[in-house]
Amino acid sequence: MMRQYELVDRVLAYDPKADEALINRAYVYAMKQHGSQKRASGDPYFSHPIEVAGILTDLKLDSATIVTALLHDTVEDTGSTMDELTELFGPQVAQLVDGVTKLTRIELTSEHSKQAENFRKFMLAMSNDIRVLLVKLADRLHNMRTLHFIKSQEKRQRIAQETMEIYAPLAGRMGIQEFRDELEDLAFKELNPEARETLLKRLNDFREESGDAVENIREELIAKLAEHGLHCTVAGREKRPYSMWRKMERRGISLEQLSDIFGFRVIVDSEEECYRALGILHTSWPMVPGRFKDYISTPKNNGYRSIHTTMIGPLRKRVEVQIRTKKMHEVAELGIAAHWIYKEAAGDAAATQEFAATFRWLRQLVEMLEHGGTPEEFLEYSKLQMYSDQVFCFTPKGLLITLPRGATPIDFAYAVHTDIGDTCVGCKINGRHLPLRTVLKNGDEVEIIRSAAQRPSPAWEAFVATGKARSAIRRSIRASKQAEFSRLGKQILKGVFDSAGKESSDAVLERALGALRKQDLTELFASVGDGTLDPGRVLEVVYPEFEGTKFAKTGLKKAANGKDGLSAVKLTGRSEGLAIRFAPETYPLPGERIVGILTPGEGITVYPIDASALQEFDEESQRWIDLTWETDPENPQTFTAQLRVIARNEVGSLGHIAMLIADYGSNITNLSLAQRDVDFYDIQIDLDVRDLKHLTRIMSALNGLSCVNKVIRPRR
Structure with a gap:
């Protein structure tokens, strides 16, 4: 001790x-x-x-x-x-x-x-x-x-x-x-522990095979730099087991293929000497393409500055070299603690600026806390920020934007400003129009194209790499969902109150706020819209005479399946929290594959996968959302299906068809005669069914009737 x-x-x-x-x-x-x-x-x-x-x-x-x-x-x-x-x-x-x-x-x-x-x-x-x-x-x-x-x-x-x-x-x-x-x-x-022990054993074997190679390479580097009048300190180092393991896992390579098991640090007196040393090394030994990084001109977010290069160096071995000044080395070793020391030094404005830059990521974390979001999102955001590797991109005016590896123009837009990200509709990368999901590379110049009418798409979340972008997208979507829920909830309540023959003005509905513990009507409407508050409960609170009745459920069904296509059915997928409506005249049913088309500010429109109307969205794949049905067997719902029946023009045909549909537990909601001639009727029938299986059984039974020539399910 x-x-x-x-x-x-x-x-x-x-x-x-x-x-x-x-x-x-x-x-x-x-x-x-x-x-x-x-x-x-x-x-x-x-x-x-x-x-x-x-x-x-x-x-x-x-x-x-x-x-x-x-x-x-x-x-x-x-x-x-x-x-x-x-x-x-x-x-x-x-x-x-x-x-x-x-x-x-x-x-x-x-x-x-x-x-x-x-x-x-x-x-x-x-x-x-x-x-x-x-x-x-x-x-x-x-x-x-x-x-x-x-x-x-x-x-x-x-x-x-x-x-x-x-x-x-x-x-x-x-x-x-x-x-x-x-x-x-x-x-x-x-x-x-087993992986670490295996790695240590192989590392020891590798060290024995290499013998004095590290010291010999170090001495030759010193001699070569001194030969050109550059006196410096060169130190050899060995990577720790986990660092090597992580790199082997990421690249899928063996220990022998690692180029930087042994690395070297060249410590010089000034930035100018850093670049002189680099020139000497690159003219003395061939560099390995793609293995050069200049963190002096573009420092890492944590303040780290150094030049990294890999060469086929002395003894024909791959050698990784880091070149830095003494101050850069101290910052690399002590990190933010070194910035603290330099910040305390009176009059060191540059050090103070570096210190502030190092804290920028922490300020962004605190900013996210202030804007809300779930703890899980915050943890995810923080991990993204802490684990990020970097690429350096530029605005058209030359402003440097530092982003993690795998970042896209959406990340770039949000890094510049949240409003730019929210209104991004397209981008130019190095002067070329490219998709928003394009992965950015070092040195790219990115121009963001904006539109005041644009809102962040949920599909963006799948290809952004920064926590700031992901957080902003989710925040915007939450706000959009809240507005959509509020609009939908207001429509549902109007349907319920109209069915009960009662007024549903804002002044009337405000009576329910206290009893239901809602701050305002927007929150009340949103709770109804997202399904957390039964609209019948609102009716009962405002008009106690309806307490215990089933009237509200009838009203809900009318509001849910009315002419505007709004749906009260639940679906799972990327649709959680969004208002859902069925596309007009497509009649999808549980049991068949469906897809959602997202319209910002309006919600999701549901189509059967074979709907011809989907063709107009072929070039907008970011709006497509896979959905699956989520029905409750104990409380089955009915859905409208449409059939076209070609039957013989004879007495009793329509009666046989209607009776069979009733026998199979369905109800005809609409029937129209599309065509009639001497021999056949062409009838269009809308009927209520539970799912695709129920409809298929009805169609099979109808085809078995002697008076029916053909049964078709029209698709649009």
Whole structure:
């Protein structure tokens, strides 16, 4: 366990102005409060906050953060209070400890079913001061280093999975690559120990075969750069097992095919020397096409800057080289902690700008929280943001837009501004009109074509890659659904009240708001439209004399199957939450395949798959939605079907046809004589049936009548 003076010396080594007395006071206080508490390993509990503080000294953090690390478990695990910490260590430290305590409580109550809501609270708790997250990451890192002492395998697996899904990506998003690598490797060790051991064994064999290759390559790189007057530091490194495993899994390749098991970092004094070094290396050895990335001119979202290239280098081996300045290297190693240091430096405007850019993604998360959305959407959005790789695209005016790999023009539009995304109807990529689902590549110039009449399509969700775009699309669709539900609910209520012979004006319906706990008529209409509120219940509240009657159901049926085609039947697919109507004169039935055509602001129009009217939508595949029927066998509904019957022109023919239809449990709702001559009737019959099977049985029976020549189901 690190001693008190050792911790203070480590802080003073990088920050001579550190508050030594504050650190000493916190050390003694925390040791006293934790007393005889033990960890699962049997070590004194106080060894944990000391190790967490030690980890944070590697990031060269300020005194307040180091003190927070020492105190971070006192409120949760001892009798300490926030008032006491405020009095002894000041409000800043107390607020930081409070933030870490909130994160710990969220973590301790985490269950799989609650993960999304917990993560939402997690991000809110740390959004005010990023140092809260840095303490929590150091806390998780030390806990992962001692994970093997926990006896419960289930608990170890849960902690490791949570680390892999949440904490490691957060460390990467903060730019603290060393934290991310170690967290991933420790979680990998618990989640897939066999794969890790196999990889380590093969890596050792590979290392033995390579012998002194790494050192020989390093020396040759130094010599070649020095030969051109460029004096620098070159260091060799080896990837961690999980990093190699992930790349092998993603690319479907073997260990031997990895080009960057061993990589090299060239550290120079200035940006200009970075490009000089690149020129020297590329003129000395052939580069591998497609393996060059310039993160100096286009930094990553977490502030990372460096040049990456792969060459067929010394000894004819594939060599990955990263070229950066000393400052870039410090940022690459310490991530946001390095930005914190530079931001504190007086007058460093560029560092302050970098620091603000690094926080941009966190501000977007908080913005999404403020706009609502479900916890599950927030978790999905955050994971997309944390795991993203990048492509760099430009607006026609030259503005750089950074997007994750796999992004499309829709993502680009939303990255520029939410309004541009919402009104996007098309795009030009490098001057060419291309589909909105086109995947963008590095260097693409994207021009978004807009229309004020456009609304986001649900189909966009299938091909966007950014959480911001997905969130905005869902938010717009929710608003559109609400408006459509409100319109549909108002029509349904009017049908119910008209059938009962009662007035349904807004003034009358407002009487129901209090009893039904609705804020306004829009919410009332929407609840009826989405099926969560029975319209008959509204009738009963407004006109109590109808309480207990079945009148409202009759009204609902009339409203649902009236001339406007509105449907009260439920269908499953991408249609949840949207108002549904049947296309006029198509008569689809349960049991046959159907498809929906989405019209923004109006809902979904349902067609049978063989409807000829679908041809006009052939070029608008983004509007097509697969649907399936969802009927209740205990409460069967009836649907209108249409038949064309050609029968003999003889006495009793119509009577036989009508009697047979009635015998099969159906009812004729309309009958018209399309044509009549001396020999035959051509009759069009509308009848109520339960499903396609019911109609098929009726058609078969009609074909068996001696007076019937042919039975046809017309399709439009």
